[in-house]
Amino acid sequence: MVGKHRSWWGWGHVEDAVTGAEADALTGRVRALLPEADLTPHDPPPVAELGLRPARVAPPAALAHLCSTAPADRAAHAHGKAFRDVVRNLHGDVRHPPDLVVRPASEQDVVDVLDWCARDGVAVIPYGGGSSVVGGVEPRVDDGYSGAVSLDLGRLDRVLEVDRTSRAARIQAGVFGPALEDQLRRHDVTLRHFPQSFEFSTVGGWLATRAGGHYATVLTHIDDLVESLRVVTPSGVSQSRRLPASGAGPSPDRLFLGSEGALGVITEAWLRLQDRPRWRADAAVHFDDHDAAVAATRAVAQSGLHPSNCRLLDPAEALLNAGAATGGGVLVLGFESADHPVGAALDRAVELCRDHGGTLPEPPRHGDVSGARGRGAVDTWRSSFLRMPYQRDALAARSMIVETFETACTWDRYPDLRAAVIGAAGAALAEVGATGVVTCRFTHVYPDGPAPYFGVYAVGRWDGMLAQWDQIKHAVSEALLAAGGTITHHHAVGRDHRPWYDRQRPEPVALALRAAKAALDPSWVLNPGVLVDHGDDGRHGRTVLDLHVGVTGGLSPAPPVASKIRSRWWSSARSACCGV
Numbered sequence: 001m002v003g004k005h006r007s008w009w010g011w012g013h014v015e016d017a018v019t020g021a022e023a024d025a026l027t028g029r030v031r032a033l034l035p036e037a038d039l040t041p042h043d044p045p046p047v048a049e050l051g052l053r054p055a056r057v058a059p060p061a062a063l064a065h066l067c068s069t070a071p072a073d074r075a076a077h078a079h080g081k082a083f084r085d086v087v088r089n090l091h092g093d094v095r096h097p098p099d100l101v102v103r104p105a106s107e108q109d110v111v112d113v114l115d116w117c118a119r120d121g122v123a124v125i126p127y128g129g130g131s132s133v134v135g136g137v138e139p140r141v142d143d144g145y146s147g148a149v150s151l152d153l154g155r156l157d158r159v160l161e162v163d164r165t166s167r168a169a170r171i172q173a174g175v176f177g178p179a180l181e182d183q184l185r186r187h188d189v190t191l192r193h194f195p196q197s198f199e200f201s202t203v204g205g206w207l208a209t210r211a212g213g214h215y216a217t218v219l220t221h222i223d224d225l226v227e228s229l230r231v232v233t234p235s236g237v238s239q240s241r242r243l244p245a246s247g248a249g250p251s252p253d254r255l256f257l258g259s260e261g262a263l264g265v266i267t268e269a270w271l272r273l274q275d276r277p278r279w280r281a282d283a284a285v286h287f288d289d290h291d292a293a294v295a296a297t298r299a300v301a302q303s304g305l306h307p308s309n310c311r312l313l314d315p316a317e318a319l320l321n322a323g324a325a326t327g328g329g330v331l332v333l334g335f336e337s338a339d340h341p342v343g344a345a346l347d348r349a350v351e352l353c354r355d356h357g358g359t360l361p362e363p364p365r366h367g368d369v370s371g372a373r374g375r376g377a378v379d380t381w382r383s384s385f386l387r388m389p390y391q392r393d394a395l396a397a398r399s400m401i402v403e404t405f406e407t408a409c410t411w412d413r414y415p416d417l418r419a420a421v422i423g424a425a426g427a428a429l430a431e432v433g434a435t436g437v438v439t440c441r442f443t444h445v446y447p448d449g450p451a452p453y454f455g456v457y458a459v460g461r462w463d464g465m466l467a468q469w470d471q472i473k474h475a476v477s478e479a480l481l482a483a484g485g486t487i488t489h490h491h492a493v494g495r496d497h498r499p500w501y502d503r504q505r506p507e508p509v510a511l512a513l514r515a516a517k518a519a520l521d522p523s524w525v526l527n528p529g530v531l532v533d534h535g536d537d538g539r540h541g542r543t544v545l546d547l548h549v550g551v552t553g554g555l556s557p558a559p560p561v562a563s564k565i566r567s568r569w570w571s572s573a574r575s576a577c578c579g580v
Contacts, residue, residue: 008076009044009089010396011389012200018387018394026391029320030400030457034435037459039398045092047075055099057147060116066102066109067149073101077125077150078139080132081200081389082496083403086396087466098125098139098150105155107267110232113151114265118234118523123148125527126261128205129176131197134494136209136260141528153204156267159183167273168227168242173204173266189273193222195490196385204266210258212444212451212490216310217301220444220451221490222257225272229253233264233520242270255516260492261527263520275338281346281366282309282335285358287328290314291415294450296356297331298411300349301445307349309334310445317439317455321384331358335366342366401434401458401469405476407485410449417483421454424479425472432468434458444489451489495529 004013018026027039052071059067068074078097079085088094099122104110117124123145127137139148153174161170164187171180177198184190194214195201205211206222207229213222228242229252240252256264287293297312311332313322318330333349335342343366350364395402409417418440425438436458444451454476460468477500480487487493487500502510513532517524524534 006076006200007393008047008072010086010393011081016390018390022387023394026394027398030395030398033320033437033457034459036435037398037400038462039400040462041394042090042397042399042462044090044397047072050075050092050094052094052097055147057099057120057122057149059100059102063102063109063112063116066104066113068101068103069099070101074098074150077101077127077130077137077152080130080135080137080494081197082133082135083392083396083401084466084469084496085133085135085138086393087469090397091466096138096140096148099147100149101127101152102149103152103155107156107230107232107237110151110153110265110267111237113149114232114234114525117149117525118521121146121523122525123528124261124265124525125150126204126208126265127152128154128174128202128208129197129200131201131205132209132492132494134488134492135496136492136494136527136530138495140495145525145528151265153202153265153267156204160268162187162189162273164189167275168270169273170268170270171203172268173202173207175203177201184273185276188276190276191225191271192219192274192277193225196389203269203271207257207266207269208260209492210490211492215308216442216444217306217308217446220446223254226253226257227270227272229256229266230268231256231264231266234523234525235520238264258492260494260530262530262532263516263526265526277336277338278368279338279341279366280334280336281342281364283333283346283350283360283364284322284324284362285331285333285350285353285360286324286326287331287353287356287358288326289328289357291328292356293329293331293358294414296353296358297442297445297450299352299356300331300333301450302447303349303352305335305345305349307333307345308336310442312442312445312450314440316437317441320437320439320455320457321388328357395457396465399460399462399465401436401456401460401465401472403469403473404453404455405473405480406443406451406453406489406491407480407487408444408446408449408451408489409483409485413484414450414452417480417485418452420479420483421452421476424475425454425456428472428475429456429458432464432471434460434468434472452485493531498529498531501531 004015007014030037052074055069074097075094078094079089102113104113123141125137125139125148127150130137141148156172156174157179158172159169181190192214195211211222212220228240231238293312300310309332312329314329315326318324318326322330324330331353335345346364346366392402422438429436436456439455441453442450443453477487481500487497487504493501517532
């Protein structure tokens with residue numbers, strides 16, 4: 001945004017950080033809940049005092065104009081925006097900065113960068129908005145690489161075509177959410193994909209991580225909005241055919257959706273659009289019993305009403321982030337349409353909630369969005385939702401552990417999963433000597449299950465917060481898998497979720513993924529450590545020779561030695577697929 005500056009160490013803009021009255025109110029709530037907390041604020045060190053290691057690689061002369069070695073650039077691209085990233089930054093622990101930040105201005109620049117990096121054994125970390133909370137953009141690579149570059153796609157930021165008839169657009173991967181919507185607004189259409197990170201994340205990042213967005217039902221993931229993808233890989237460019245649907249074999253788009261930059265760099269996508277909504281309706285339903293609130297939410301999810309918002313806040317979450325004191329929680333409901341009023345759908349959803357004991361302290365609101373509707377409980381929750389990352393940073397700087405876990409499970413498993421996660425988090429908090437609370441909300445719901453999102457708010461030790469958090473994270477992740485949940489519903493795998501993703505992933509799929517990686521990225525330079533490792537099964541070990549053989553099948557002719565290495569890789573890939 002004009003006149004604002006991105007924080008190198010934390011969330012969002014420096015100018016929007018929690019200060020003044022907001023900081024006083026936030027710390028006041030924490031003291032009321034956790035009176036023993038030491039809320040002395042700590043400031044991050046200036047970038048100049050970080051002592052970043054010198055850049056280990058230099059770009060070819062033809063690419064030098066795209067590259068930056070500025071300390072502020074390198075520090076800002078060293079970590080994502082997870083709690084552990086923020087804590088490390090606050091402590092000045094930036095031990096794995098990229099050697100270069102590279103900003104391609106065209107797809108050909110991406111091709112040229114991958115060509116150079118594959119030839120010289122330089123790891124490439126694709127970077128969109130840097131909002132990863134799972135270590136997905138961190139240049140945490142081993143010494144087998146000559147260096148690491150952060151490939152920042154922010155200059156590829158345009159809507160290239162709009163097909164108003166089919167209601168779709170061809171969009172470059174580096175465009176941020178607000179800039180995308182500004183360009184689509186000229187055509188009176190919208191993507192309507194609003195993750196919490198919307199302001200600070202990009203289309204390419206959403207696609208690479210299978211991001212969850214605005215809709216709590218039906219169109220929950222960016223996957224649902226994809227017509228086709230264009231992806232640059234070291235072995236060539238993949239362009240899928242633009243179609244509403246196809247039954248022609250496995251979907252080529254599904255190969256790259258969620259691949260987190262490990263198989264290729266997404267440069268463009270045709271995405272399905274919608275007309276801008278005219279009609280909205282919303283309500284906040286209170287419950288005295290949490291089991292009844294869950295039953296009501298399930299009834300709405302299975303009703304075929306398809307609300308755009310259906311987020312259940314448990315009592316602790318409702319109190320902390322919506323200011324509502326209840327015995328069972330609050331269900332935030334919302335409907336929208338560009339075609340017709342939606343009041344009847346909301347009324348039916350409210351009726352289902354009342355069947356389970358739900359009450360409405362405020363009447364439902366519905367009508368034309370162009371009219372003034374006043375401010376209600378739903379708006380309070382929405383504002384709190386958007387401020388949560390800034391408040392997380394403010395509390396982290398005051399020695400508070402504030403972080404989340406998200407998952408998905410079937411309805412029948414939810415009670416046991418919730419009990420297991422809260423139990424594991426509570427036990428881990430006790431083990432690390434931290435007093436705190438665990439909250440839960442549903443971010444998305446499906447006919448067959450919810451996506452629970454757990455929050456941890458605890459008193460940490462300034463000199464030990466990272467170790468405390470890692471122990472809590474490990475305990476809860478183990479509980480999630482044991483209870484039948486997924487290690488992530490919409491935050492991706494990155495490097496931080498790898499141990500549990502490897503156990504969740506079926507082994508035949510792992511074999512196919514390794515083979516795909518070997519075929520598309522023969523030098524294993526794309527986002528190493530994400531999704532799959534080159535030595536996972538002992539058959540894909542990457543030697544020093546491999547690092548310097550050039551591109552083995554894609555962007556430039558391979559030298560003779562590279563052809564031999566390519567043959568070895570293809571043999572390895574075939575062995576992996578066949579389980580030899």
